[in-house]
Amino acid sequence: MDPPSVNRQFELADGSTILVSSARPRDADAMQAFVGGLSQRSSYLRFFSRLDQLPPSILKRFTQVDYPSNMTIVAVQEGSSKIIGLAGWTPSHVQSGDDECAVAVADEWQSRAVATTLLGVLYDLAKIAHKTRLEGFVLRENHRMFALASNLGIVLDKDFRDPLVAKMYRDIA
Numbered sequence: 001m002d003p004p005s006v007n008r009q010f011e012l013a014d015g016s017t018i019l020v021s022s023a024r025p026r027d028a029d030a031m032q033a034f035v036g037g038l039s040q041r042s043s044y045l046r047f048f049s050r051l052d053q054l055p056p057s058i059l060k061r062f063t064q065v066d067y068p069s070n071m072t073i074v075a076v077q078e079g080s081s082k083i084i085g086l087a088g089w090t091p092s093h094v095q096s097g098d099d100e101c102a103v104a105v106a107d108e109w110q111s112r113a114v115a116t117t118l119l120g121v122l123y124d125l126a127k128i129a130h131k132t133r134l135e136g137f138v139l140r141e142n143h144r145m146f147a148l149a150s151n152l153g154i155v156l157d158k159d160f161r162d163p164l165v166a167k168m169y170r171d172i173a
Helices: 025-037 040-047 056-063 114-128 143-151
Strands: 007-011 017-022 071-077 083-091 099-105 133-139 165-171
Touching: 017 114, 025 056, 025 071, 025 083, 040 099, 056 071, 056 083, 071 114, 083 114, 099 114, 114 133, 114 143, 133 143
Parallel strands: 099 133
Antiparallel strands: 007 017, 017 071, 071 083, 083 099, 133 165
């Protein structure tokens, strides 16, 4: 099934405008450039390791969406084709039955509400797809993600006992 067509414009608090759209196969090169442009720290916090590019299987999953099983959206600055953020869900690798959600934002765009915007659109799409919960795994040292999660009503799973990784989730209603 084709994903819902997403093509929405948002004005951020600093006055800049971003466009959020569904990821498509034509986004593959821009997505690789985005991942390669992340700082070592941002790459580590998102992928739990340094990635200079996405492995072919992940790139394919991000750009050739199999909705509603998985979904990826991208953000670009208005007037540009350079990806500045991406978010999506995939079936979880954990046996919870929930879908796993993740977000990443280019370093120069962090703390400007790009992640908040992407996750808001993603949650709207999850509702349309009849998802019940999106979960995510975050390195415990990723304090900025914990602050974002708190602001968005994302719940920390206090029963998830891992010294390095925290599990968070948000019910979709």
